[in-house]
Amino acid sequence: MFKDKIKELIAIVEESNVHEVEVSTWWGRKIRVQKNSSFSPNSSSAAEVQAGSPLTVTTSSGQGPEVVAEEPVSEAERDYSKLHQITAPIVGTFYRAPSPDSAPYINVGDKVSAGQVICIIEAMKIMNEIESDANGTVVDILVENTNPVEYNQPLIVVDPS
Amino acid sequence: MFKDKIKELIAIVEESNVHEVEVSTWWGRKIRVQKNSSFSPNSSSAAEVQAGSPLTVTTSSGQGPEVVAEEPVSEAERDYSKLHQITAPIVGTFYRAPSPDSAPYINVGDKVSAGQVICIIEAMKIMNEIESDANGTVVDILVENTNPVEYNQPLIVVDPS
Amino acid sequence: MFNKILIANRGEIALRIIRACHELGISTVAVYSTADELALHVRFATEAVCIGPPESSRSYLHIPAIMSAAELTNADAIHPGYGFLAENAEFAGICEDHGITFLGPRSETIRLMGDKSAARETMMKAGVPVTPGTQGVIHNVQDAVREAEGLGYPVMVKASAGGGGRGMRRVETPDLLPEAFVQAQNEAQSAFGNGDLYVEKFISEPRHIEVQVMGGPDGKAVALGERECSIQRRNQKLIEESPSPVVDDKLRRKLCDAAVQAAEQVGYLGAGTVEFLLDNEQNFYFMEMNTRIQVEHPVTEMVYGIDLLKTQIGVHAGISVPAWVAKAQLRGHAIECRINAEDPLHDFRPAPGLITSFHVPGGMGVRVDTAAYAGYHVQPHYDSMIAKLIVHGTTRESAINRTQQALEEFVIEGIPTTIPFHQQVLADPDFRSGRFTTAFLESFQYQPSEEPA
């Protein structure tokens, strides 16, 4: 969700003649997206993410773009930002297989197609089969078997190409 | 004081390779000074003064400079910004003459020199003679006779040229 | 005592519950929708679980998601706050079935009090005064005329299944009854699929007075004085006070006794409110019972010096209501103003959006319960209340004066709020005199202020 917002902001800036957009909360994060005025328009964009302070003195230097991340983004997540992620549609416990003795629904490297069951999320004793919403190759499985997952949490990375 | 701050900020921006400085308070004023990136560096500077909000979404367009003043600055003050102003060194009541029957110390158009008495400020029944701190021609007298003045309030405008 | 409580709510009440839990040494779990990622209850809880998308029906009202979050985090109790699932008997029942303590009354109590006519009958059994009216349903105009004769005009013809003002008619004289009866019956039939009607005496110039109760695990209940809630706009309370300017010690004792009888009749557990209509001759009539902690609970806390949330959590953990709570003395006067993200100039339409600055008042006797902050985006998906300003003073007049000063200092920029509206109500001579009824806001004219807010 947070990364979505950054992407959304970058898109807004790239597609407009605005050169800077900044969103922040006092306790949350500050997102500033700005086109670097030293470069020609649209040639580059920088996303600056900082522990937020609701403003006061903002000094933007004309130097190169700076990226500071409050929450260190794991390499994995960074790499997958352009791939498709299947997220948890409900809160619950993640299972890779229909039973402890069964083989996992999917493994890294498998081909999956939309509608294929890829895991189970148990909620209130009910085993909910979760289906893939894309065709492609499984690149990564982000949650360990039997771990809890939140709504919208990325579960599986699929390369649709 | 407030205008001084704006001037100070403009100077900071002009003399640096920073392209934007912004200072604000939630209830006070927001001062933003930015070099317009559409123009070549140092060719122009804009002072933007707005009723302040401690930030959140700041969108600066690449269009021409915009000036919004929270407190409308009177034409007079605006014109005098490059002239010398003599300010009140104490709180009190402003008198243009040593007694009700006397002629005023100075009138518009008079030449004054540094050290010359230009008015009286009464504080706690004591008549304090206020001296000019510059040589030049009196361009305006900003306070009415017998009106109260605060510390640092501009009293008299002098053209030193 | 509990180890960990999940809060099935958001906004200021979630924060209120988190504070009470942490002061008691209890861990907390916040649940949140994706719209609330930056909400304060998420920040201040011990842990937080995202349970669904912005729509309430798929997050804060979605029972399976909440139960899953409780199970995953090993919460041993769930506090529902107010609104959302607070008075959902099914949810309370599910909690009971799962061995998770629901911090509210038993599901059967919620169900009973949610049924208007059953609640009314229960109160009659308990000896609590109810609005005089027919016993059961009236089937024809002749019966209605006869019953109304006995009650005295004006009367109200009401749909048994009614709500929201539909299937309801006020009748001033006997000759108007037949037409009103038929109209109400048709309306009830088409609105609720049930044309059953009953007739009640119409209470003229009523005030809305409610009594805070706390039921202990031993079946004993205590009452903590009344709240005056007559300042309402379309049944939405905007300003609440404790005590009421028209309730004296003697009447307070009668109201409290009735509320305790009501609560003990149903073995009420935890925090609840018994709502009464008070007529202009100081008679009062049971209206309904709210089986939850209420928005306006802080005015009671301020004058009695009691933390209702901590007391409530205690009774659900099996601790009797402490003796000093039962003996608490009324001190001074408290007023609550609900600060809503609404535009009072445009029919109080909700005005979600970004709060660009947020400065809360402080000092002696000033309490602010809020989950908003500078940079917070008021979500369109939920309730528009963004803060409660609760002010205590030694007298009603000093409380009003202090509230005015606090409203003056309360700065919210970016969205319109009800702050200027409250300022005008508090300056109104009728409000200040204490002489008003639930009709006060019908005639009150909000004036746009000269200067920008």
Added chain:
Amino acid sequence: MFNKILIANRGEIALRIIRACHELGISTVAVYSTADELALHVRFATEAVCIGPPESSRSYLHIPAIMSAAELTNADAIHPGYGFLAENAEFAGICEDHGITFLGPRSETIRLMGDKSAARETMMKAGVPVTPGTQGVIHNVQDAVREAEGLGYPVMVKASAGGGGRGMRRVETPDLLPEAFVQAQNEAQSAFGNGDLYVEKFISEPRHIEVQVMGGPDGKAVALGERECSIQRRNQKLIEESPSPVVDDKLRRKLCDAAVQAAEQVGYLGAGTVEFLLDNEQNFYFMEMNTRIQVEHPVTEMVYGIDLLKTQIGVHAGISVPAWVAKAQLRGHAIECRINAEDPLHDFRPAPGLITSFHVPGGMGVRVDTAAYAGYHVQPHYDSMIAKLIVHGTTRESAINRTQQALEEFVIEGIPTTIPFHQQVLADPDFRSGRFTTAFLESFQYQPSEEPA
């Protein structure tokens, strides 16, 4: 009552006074230095006058500028707050001469209480216990040895003109007295140009306990319980409480009686504080009287439910202390934490600068008195206190727990503050037990927190 009060102060106390005045319907005049143009007292007062440059000596301490501002604005009274001119007898006298009411005791009272030995003699006359010691000045070592024998060791050798710990020596045994006497005499002579000494019994393991008094225009005073102020760092109070964890009802009555005697002896008018040292055998000794409203007055307000500022303004307008104030009952427990712009990691050095975010805690029992806000620049010219967090609870333990929760929610960014320091003190077992003396902070070790604040 007054029409317009000028506030000769800044910061939170200026705002506190403005609130009290406005609640009483009195207009206010703020005075400010050019460094305080954006300060909240300037915004919230009815009018504001710039009186000088940032240096206090040319603004907030500059009597002619303040008197001019009062005359220009037709103020009929001046409230000095605390610090600055609050205990300046000359200023009080000038106000008296100009027919402007000084909201403090008479200038002669300020002068009398400002003179240590005169105050001590006055208290002895009033029958208030003072630290056992010599009557008047000691001129040689022989007399000192004889007096010390009578008092019992350890003793303190003190300069008559002393202050700030100079010209003061603690002496454990008779053989050490001659050397200490000469040292103290030399130090006093060079520091104050006056080598007069006296000898007092040393009070071991004392607590700093003070009593709030309010003197009425009729010469009658009332006492409003005690405050525990032992948590001090180099004589700077950091945490204050009411009541003291070691004062029971009986001792409270004795302390209050002594404070009332002290106040009535001098015909004390308005708000004042009588400070005592309490030894470990529950004996107490007069230390000094503060002739002003104090920083820590809110803890008394919280437990007694009394607005001390409004009461103070009233007595200076000639209104007797109301009977209900005199009869006010202690309810619960209150704690104040002074939030200073200081770096506890670097010897509490003042850390002025820009506050980039400022989020105050709220909810039940939480009061914040502050003039700071997000975007405010803490000025290097003045006192480093930027906020007072005052928390009320039903017991000392619940008040501490609530204070911890409030400190957790208090977010100040941009400058270091004492918030993490307070969090550690409140978690300290000795602090929580209530067993501590004025030496508590000497041995308390502040630990830098693992995670960034």
